[in-house]
Amino acid sequence: MLSPDLLAEAGRQMAICNACRYCEGYCAVFPAMERRRTFTDTDLVYLANLCFECRDCYYACPYAPPHQLAVNVPKVLAELRTETYRDYAAPRFVSRLFRRNGLAVGLIAVAAVAIVALLVLALRGPSVLFATHLGEGAFYAVIPFAGMVLPASALLLYALGALLVGVVRFWRDTRGTLRELIDARAVVRATRDALGLEYLKGGGAGCTYPDARFSHARRRLHHLVFYGFLLDLAATTVAAIYHHVLGWQAPYPLGSLPVVLGTVGGVLLLVGAGGLLSLKRRSDRQPADRAMLGMDVGFLALLFLTSLTGLLLLALRETPAMGTLLAVHLGTVGGLFITLPYGKFAHVAFRYAALVQNSIESRRSSGA
Amino acid sequence: MSDRAARTFDVLVVGGGNAALCAAMTARRAAAKVLLLEASPEAFRGGNSRHTRDIRYLHDRSTDYLTGAYPEDEFWDDLFRVTGGETNERLAGLTIRESADLGEWMARHGIRWQRPLHGTLHLSRTNAFFLGGGKALVNAYYDTARRLGVQLAYDSEVRELDIREGRFLSAVVGREGESREIRAKTVILASGGFEANIPWLKEYWGEAADNFAIRGTPYNQGRVLRQLLDHGARPVGNPREFHAIAVDARGPKFDGGIVTRLDTIPFGIAVNEHARRFYDEGEDLWPKRYAIWGGLIARQPDQIAFSILDSKVMERFMPSVFPAIPAHSVRELALALKLAPTALEATVAEFNRSVRPGPYDPSGLDGCRTEGLEPPKSHWALRLDVPPFYAYPLRPGITFTYLGVTVDERARVVMQDDRPAQNVFAAGEIMAGNVLGRGYLAGFGLTIGSVFGRIAGREAARCAVA
Ligand SMILES: Cc1cc2nc3c(=O)[nH]c(=O)nc-3n(C[C@H](O)[C@H](O)[C@H](O)COP(=O)(O)OP(=O)(O)OC[C@H]3O[C@@H](n4cnc5c(N)ncnc54)[C@H](O)[C@@H]3O)c2cc1C
Numbered sequence A: 001m002l003s004p005d006l007l008a009e010a011g012r013q014m015a016i017c018n019a020c021r022y023c024e025g026y027c028a029v030f031p032a033m034e035r036r037r038t039f040t041d042t043d044l045v046y047l048a049n050l051c052f053e054c055r056d057c058y059y060a061c062p063y064a065p066p067h068q069l070a071v072n073v074p075k076v077l078a079e080l081r082t083e084t085y086r087d088y089a090a091p092r093f094v095s096r097l098f099r100r101n102g103l104a105v106g107l108i109a110v111a112a113v114a115i116v117a118l119l120v121l122a123l124r125g126p127s128v129l130f131a132t133h134l135g136e137g138a139f140y141a142v143i144p145f146a147g148m149v150l151p152a153s154a155l156l157l158y159a160l161g162a163l164l165v166g167v168v169r170f171w172r173d174t175r176g177t178l179r180e181l182i183d184a185r186a187v188v189r190a191t192r193d194a195l196g197l198e199y200l201k202g203g204g205a206g207c208t209y210p211d212a213r214f215s216h217a218r219r220r221l222h223h224l225v226f227y228g229f230l231l232d233l234a235a236t237t238v239a240a241i242y243h244h245v246l247g248w249q250a251p252y253p254l255g256s257l258p259v260v261l262g263t264v265g266g267v268l269l270l271v272g273a274g275g276l277l278s279l280k281r282r283s284d285r286q287p288a289d290r291a292m293l294g295m296d297v298g299f300l301a302l303l304f305l306t307s308l309t310g311l312l313l314l315a316l317r318e319t320p321a322m323g324t325l326l327a328v329h330l331g332t333v334g335g336l337f338i339t340l341p342y343g344k345f346a347h348v349a350f351r352y353a354a355l356v357q358n359s360i361e362s363r364r365s366s367g368a
Numbered sequence B: 001m002s003d004r005a006a007r008t009f010d011v012l013v014v015g016g017g018n019a020a021l022c023a024a025m026t027a028r029r030a031a032a033k034v035l036l037l038e039a040s041p042e043a044f045r046g047g048n049s050r051h052t053r054d055i056r057y058l059h060d061r062s063t064d065y066l067t068g069a070y071p072e073d074e075f076w077d078d079l080f081r082v083t084g085g086e087t088n089e090r091l092a093g094l095t096i097r098e099s100a101d102l103g104e105w106m107a108r109h110g111i112r113w114q115r116p117l118h119g120t121l122h123l124s125r126t127n128a129f130f131l132g133g134g135k136a137l138v139n140a141y142y143d144t145a146r147r148l149g150v151q152l153a154y155d156s157e158v159r160e161l162d163i164r165e166g167r168f169l170s171a172v173v174g175r176e177g178e179s180r181e182i183r184a185k186t187v188i189l190a191s192g193g194f195e196a197n198i199p200w201l202k203e204y205w206g207e208a209a210d211n212f213a214i215r216g217t218p219y220n221q222g223r224v225l226r227q228l229l230d231h232g233a234r235p236v237g238n239p240r241e242f243h244a245i246a247v248d249a250r251g252p253k254f255d256g257g258i259v260t261r262l263d264t265i266p267f268g269i270a271v272n273e274h275a276r277r278f279y280d281e282g283e284d285l286w287p288k289r290y291a292i293w294g295g296l297i298a299r300q301p302d303q304i305a306f307s308i309l310d311s312k313v314m315e316r317f318m319p320s321v322f323p324a325i326p327a328h329s330v331r332e333l334a335l336a337l338k339l340a341p342t343a344l345e346a347t348v349a350e351f352n353r354s355v356r357p358g359p360y361d362p363s364g365l366d367g368c369r370t371e372g373l374e375p376p377k378s379h380w381a382l383r384l385d386v387p388p389f390y391a392y393p394l395r396p397g398i399t400f401t402y403l404g405v406t407v408d409e410r411a412r413v414v415m416q417d418d419r420p421a422q423n424v425f426a427a428g429e430i431m432a433g434n435v436l437g438r439g440y441l442a443g444f445g446l447t448i449g450s451v452f453g454r455i456a457g458r459e460a461a462r463c464a465v466a
């Protein structure tokens, strides 16, 4: 259940914005708001997920606190998004455990690393973990192939399934039938908006992040994270093809496709996630929702650690540190997968759904 | 800011809105040492300028953010029409001509213009909309001013001016409870009108002024204006006059800005606290009439009125910041508004009886009017007969005052003996009455402030460096 107080507060602020409309040039939220005169709970959830928290409207608002009307759109919409992620993620009894998100994500990551390390120690013994392994199949000497791939795949499938259930529920509530999702033009525009991070452009000058000055830093760093993530995904896919189709065993040589893709992706992720973490640390707390900030930091830290341990593993794979690093890396990846549907990663799904709805809506209202 | 540094300022700018910032940036670009004093804390900087939305300027063709040309003779006609000729023609012509490069000048100083996005935004031909509105404009100017090297001080209200024989010597500034004297070679006064000074408004309006809402900043107290007049500056503009509109009575006393205005009056009837109508709600198109309703309500008992509507029209106006008060019957509505139920029922019944059927057209002067009713409703008269009924409580919301000081073409303040002060300049609302003696043109307040701010900055820098 979304908090009624929070919905009421978001509704109050949207009514003020709808009487004002000064911010309509910044992003999709305001034109979408203008298509309505009153706001149902699901309207508010939709608007919240359309907000990229660029904060332009906060610094431009003459009614921002300490003004008595106390308009703080990025904050109230972020609070609502935090609740959306929790409320829509499936199953609910699990998502509730993530109330203190940063903490929960941290604990799970540590636990996952510990479990992998302990399993290796218990099943294979310290002599294997701390030895140097070389050549084809070296990784599997530490952790057998099935022990690596089966749990990871299961976790990933679980995560994607949980997210899918959530986003379908979200779509049903905020838009309607699943059939409406099959709308090529809307999907194309939403995809373009998402891939270009259209709404972090603030109408040209960037967003007011981390402070009142306009900057493109956040959009650029986010691009690094996103495309780094995609490259790593591509690396894993190519590796899977090598393994299953071509029958080649990891580790792959330095010049090979999985290693090149993985390394470039890993570096992009490292720089992007690190940069975003440092932006967040310096960012103005006034327009921020604390819970969302915790969620952001938890997810970014996990991404950062995943790519850091992955890169270290690559660099040190011919030393006795390999076993430990492999255990730590796989543990981090596991932690990342478990927490995907309950943390910041969920924004990918909900925001995309909101963007699709936005392009359907804006097309209908402009009559095109 | 040490005392020694303070003494060496070339230009002291008093105020922190659009006019002050335009003046400060221009003077600084002309290599003057500039200090800007803003009375408000940083969070509320920017005066009434932080509530603005668009600006009117001369342009000879359409652009990405203007739909067509706005030539000089048309601009001039518009100004003449709204002021009824109450304008200093030389200064008015100067304002119009010097506005021609504003679009480009503002962009160079950090302002971003709003383009139509995905076809939802409506642009205008005469006025350009800046992205994010007035606070974004003010933020951009403060940022540019700081980068240019203008020194900025907040919480710095100018309390006294030392002006002798038309020469400015120093200003007394209150800052965080203490006061100090600041000297400078020249001063630019851009501190707005006196609309937030309730005791001053009471000189003309009596106790009624307690019931006014002030749409803009509470910091426009008119202290500097009073000082100037006391030092013998020649006044301009009718001191009793203000621009005032109908705002939601539930809004804040100060600084409600644009959101509390209500455009509902032509869609129903407006009654006072005796449940009587008092003016033709459909006299003319709303953009031509909205600005008389503040004054009309200010003359009603207890300065309160109610816009009464029925459910037919509720989607026809801009959404309101507070919800309309609903009721199933006129009687229930009266009770909710604490009006005499029989009186409101009688007013509505009489109005409904007088409505003559006609083609309804909210976008033009239509044929729906009353007959035999006093006052009449000349257009858009539809019976109030589809429940639920709705009401908005209305108060006068003061936008700005007209009283100011006379200036010449170099923005110098003109004294009672008709001679311009040597080193005292004025820009913005404090001198707008020279150009706009009466009435209002949307987006023209910023035009006057920008044009005269730039002139004042240039002339003050020249005067100080000479
Ligand atoms: C709700 C609203 C909407 C408006 N919309 C528009 C619009 O869209 N377009 C348009 O052109 N005009 C608009 N106007 C009118 C416009 O705001 C004014 O014409 C314009 O802002 C005047 O600029 P200014 O710099 O002279 O005064 P202001 O912007 O009011 O600035 C005056 C400054 O002086 C400071 N000050 C006052 N006294 C002292 C003192 N003693 N010492 C130091 N500092 C002092 C104040 O704190 C303030 O910063 C609007 C007005 C309102 C209220």
Ligand code: SF4
Binding pocket: A016, A017, A018, A020, A021, A022, A023, A024, A057, A058, A060, A061, A062, A063, A071, A073, B133
């Ligand atoms: S955030 Fe403030 S300035 Fe922007 S539309 Fe809302 S009320 Fe207006």
Ligand code: SF4
Binding pocket: A023, A026, A027, A028, A029, A030, A050, A051, A052, A053, A054, A055, A056, A057, A058, A073, A074, A077, A199
């Ligand atoms: S924070 Fe940015 S994206 Fe969110 S509503 Fe405001 S302007 Fe739009």
